[in-house]
Amino acid sequence: MPLKSSPAQPPAATNAVQTLWKAYNDQTPDRLKFIDAFLFFLMLSGVAQFLYCVLITDFPFNAFLAGFSSNVGQFVLAASLRSQVNPENKNEFKEVSPERAFADFALGSIVLHFFVYNFLG
Amino acid sequence: MLLFRSLLCAIGLAGVVYAKSSKGDSVLVVVEPKQQDNYSIFFNGLREQGYDITFRAPKAETPAVIEFDAPSFAHVILFAPDTKILAKDLTPQSVVDLLSHNTNVIVALSSKQTAISTLAAEFSLVLPPPGSPLMSYFPERTDPATVVPVPVPASHPMLTPNLPPVWFSGVPHSLGNNPLLVPILRAPSESFAAEIDGGSADALVDAAERGGEGLWAGSQLGLVTGFQTLNGARITWVGGVDIFSDEFANKEVVKGLKSGNEQFVRDISAWTFHESMVLRIDETTHHRVNSTTPLEQYTTNDQIVYEARISSYDPKTTTWVPYSGLKDLQLEFTMLDPHIRTALLPVKGQPGKYSVTFRAPDRHGVFKFVINYKRKGLTYLQSSTTVAVVPPRHDGYPRFLSAAWPYYTGAISTSIAFFLFSAIWLAADSRDQKKGKGHKSE
Amino acid sequence: MFSLFPLLLLAIGTQGSVLTLQSPRFKVTSSTGTQLRTEPISFTQKSSTPVTLSQTDILKLTFQVVDKETGDGVQPHQTFLRFYDGKTGEEGIQPVRVTSGGKAKFELNMAKPPLSLPPTSDTPLHVSLIVGTSTHSPMILSLFDLVVPASHPPPYHPDEASFHPLPEIHHTFRPEQKLPLRPISAIFSLVVIAPWFILLGLWSQVAPRVPYLLSPSIIPFITTLGAFEGLLVWYWVDLKLGEVLLYGGALGVITIFAGKQALSKIGDRRIGRK
Numbered sequence: 001m002p003l004k005s006s007p008a009q010p011p012a013a014t015n016a017v018q019t020l021w022k023a024y025n026d027q028t029p030d031r032l033k034f035i036d037a038f039l040f041f042l043m044l045s046g047v048a049q050f051l052y053c054v055l056i057t058d059f060p061f062n063a064f065l066a067g068f069s070s071n072v073g074q075f076v077l078a079a080s081l082r083s084q085v086n087p088e089n090k091n092e093f094k095e096v097s098p099e100r101a102f103a104d105f106a107l108g109s110i111v112l113h114f115f116v117y118n119f120l121g
Numbered sequence: 122m123l124l125f126r127s128l129l130c131a132i133g134l135a136g137v138v139y140a141k142s143s144k145g146d147s148v149l150v151v152v153e154p155k156q157q158d159n160y161s162i163f164f165n166g167l168r169e170q171g172y173d174i175t176f177r178a179p180k181a182e183t184p185a186v187i188e189f190d191a192p193s194f195a196h197v198i199l200f201a202p203d204t205k206i207l208a209k210d211l212t213p214q215s216v217v218d219l220l221s222h223n224t225n226v227i228v229a230l231s232s233k234q235t236a237i238s239t240l241a242a243e244f245s246l247v248l249p250p251p252g253s254p255l256m257s258y259f260p261e262r263t264d265p266a267t268v269v270p271v272p273v274p275a276s277h278p279m280l281t282p283n284l285p286p287v288w289f290s291g292v293p294h295s296l297g298n299n300p301l302l303v304p305i306l307r308a309p310s311e312s313f314a315a316e317i318d319g320g321s322a323d324a325l326v327d328a329a330e331r332g333g334e335g336l337w338a339g340s341q342l343g344l345v346t347g348f349q350t351l352n353g354a355r356i357t358w359v360g361g362v363d364i365f366s367d368e369f370a371n372k373e374v375v376k377g378l379k380s381g382n383e384q385f386v387r388d389i390s391a392w393t394f395h396e397s398m399v400l401r402i403d404e405t406t407h408h409r410v411n412s413t414t415p416l417e418q419y420t421t422n423d424q425i426v427y428e429a430r431i432s433s434y435d436p437k438t439t440t441w442v443p444y445s446g447l448k449d450l451q452l453e454f455t456m457l458d459p460h461i462r463t464a465l466l467p468v469k470g471q472p473g474k475y476s477v478t479f480r481a482p483d484r485h486g487v488f489k490f491v492i493n494y495k496r497k498g499l500t501y502l503q504s505s506t507t508v509a510v511v512p513p514r515h516d517g518y519p520r521f522l523s524a525a526w527p528y529y530t531g532a533i534s535t536s537i538a539f540f541l542f543s544a545i546w547l548a549a550d551s552r553d554q555k556k557g558k559g560h561k562s563e
Numbered sequence: 564m565f566s567l568f569p570l571l572l573l574a575i576g577t578q579g580s581v582l583t584l585q586s587p588r589f590k591v592t593s594s595t596g597t598q599l600r601t602e603p604i605s606f607t608q609k610s611s612t613p614v615t616l617s618q619t620d621i622l623k624l625t626f627q628v629v630d631k632e633t634g635d636g637v638q639p640h641q642t643f644l645r646f647y648d649g650k651t652g653e654e655g656i657q658p659v660r661v662t663s664g665g666k667a668k669f670e671l672n673m674a675k676p677p678l679s680l681p682p683t684s685d686t687p688l689h690v691s692l693i694v695g696t697s698t699h700s701p702m703i704l705s706l707f708d709l710v711v712p713a714s715h716p717p718p719y720h721p722d723e724a725s726f727h728p729l730p731e732i733h734h735t736f737r738p739e740q741k742l743p744l745r746p747i748s749a750i751f752s753l754v755v756i757a758p759w760f761i762l763l764g765l766w767s768q769v770a771p772r773v774p775y776l777l778s779p780s781i782i783p784f785i786t787t788l789g790a791f792e793g794l795l796v797w798y799w800v801d802l803k804l805g806e807v808l809l810y811g812g813a814l815g816v817i818t819i820f821a822g823k824q825a826l827s828k829i830g831d832r833r834i835g836r837k
Contacts, residue, residue, distance in 0.1 A: 037762060040761070044757075045755055048757070049527055057741075059740050064525075067529070068528075070532045074535050099829055103822060113792065114795055114798075117795045117798055118804075120525075121521075258641060258697070300722050301722075311645075311693050325640075326660045336679065339645065451731075462731050480736070496726060523745045526748040530756055540792055544788075547825060549771035549773055
């Protein structure tokens, strides 16, 4: 449902957000919510590191890049896992079984972490 | 450098100081045979010190000073100031050749102008017009005005301290500002150069007013001056040959006080023949602090230790003795221009060793450790060691900094979260759940 | 060096007669002609106050050299003025023209200083008169101290500086990186950890059941994944690249087998159920 984002109608906007949230809660399977929680965590963690870099210091810049891209990369991998195991997308990913998706996710994460720890310093 | 090592004469009289040059013992003296005996005290003094003297008339052809582009003698003394034309191999150019081949020279001048005296101008020494020797009416004495007692500086690095005045007869010269010159003896303030006979007061004033060199007078004039070339050869210009003579050596300056001539000429020949004030750098090393091996490349901001060992020549024992007396030695760390110049200080307790610790600049490039120590009268110390300074390697930077703690925790918490996520995902039920409508499953 | 042998003068004895100066006096006039200072010169003591000349003043010196006994004028061979700077040792000698009758006149015009004047600074120059001749005993008379405007220093040879200690050069290094205070970094580390609470809270609500956690087909895969993470953290702390690739390769082989086994089991289970 598209959000009516006109500021002159706060009650309607809040209403739209609430409806969206209710729909999300009702219609999303738990496995996907599980992944969504993971995504939310990664986003918060990345924002925290970004704030530190901007507000305090970016001194070991390589460490910032490593930490931040660890979060961002993991987010991307988890998001792609989510879209691949989503039963609604089954028609998109006919030849990719959920197990295959998870295997890709795991491999990608291991490689990502390797680069992250390489660069972390 | 030397072709001949001449045999040493039997070491003579007891009680004589035996002092030898660091560069060789063979000396060629160019002097008229008739006048050779006038300087017997000087020559015997040299022989007693261990020098091997060969005499030659100014116009004689043999022995040649340079044969086949190699010097035949370690030192040459030219005592022929009145001979206008010398032999073919004693031209001003050959004197310069001798110096460039590290042969040391003592040259005596006189009021006559010869080929050699024209060479003096090349050494920044200007001679007065011919026929005007040094004369002084002070102090009042029975000797002619051209025989001048000259006070010797009480403390000069080359001379024995507190020598009595020396008798001098000859020409003064005016010193240029070339730093390679080493002034040894200056004229007394009351002395001046003038024609011997018939010189009038008006002539002096006219000469001064004419400009140019003007009046030749005062203590700005030099009588004995040394010059050390850039390759280390030493040449001493003496304004008159009589300062070496026996007559002046035995003459009294004051009743009961013999002149200082004998010791004075021995001192200047000791300096010229590389006996005194001779230094050398034995070795230089460099390494990191807390290490002893020299490296070919250092990292920027390294603490580097540079050491040099310097000895001076002791003529009495003819050995090189460690010398810690240099107080203003400096080290330059240079890449095109000196980036660092610090004092290289002697190390207490280790004679002859000089050391400094400094931090390599945070510029990378090819640097040189340069010692370039030049002082009047001392041998020039020069040394240059090339070394590379590189930026830190990829793993040479500081790690695990406190500023990066949030990033470390971010990466590690992502790893742990990934692990937990995969554990739960793999261990879970297969995705067979129906979407709970309206309520969440527990 | 100003050298005198007073012993010699007394011991050797005079050659003959003694010279003296008659009516020696000096006069300082300005460029316009006004007389600034005039004084006779005394034999017994030097003038007490230094004579000061500015850039346009003129110093005039007059005297007559006579034989002390007969009073006749004498023209000495050597009549010099000596200007000596005691601090630097620089000296200048200027001859004075003396007539055959012994009369001498010397003029020093600061607007056109003679070449013989030594380079000057603030220190006063000692001025003395040197008179020498073969017929009489020589004489030195200390006249006065002279202060003249400072001149340019003597020109130095371009290599002269390398014969003295050169100024030290220090390299200015890039300033050290300033690290933020440790407590601030620690606080932000906690901020980065804080999302864990949210994660655990959310997961406690939506996590699926895990009946197969300890089943033998799943455990190896989970442990190899954990081992990989551990290997990577170990690489960050201690290992070198070659080592981690070696261990990682070995571990990877094991992981592939474990993973194949685990995922095929899961897949079968899913398809079987379905």
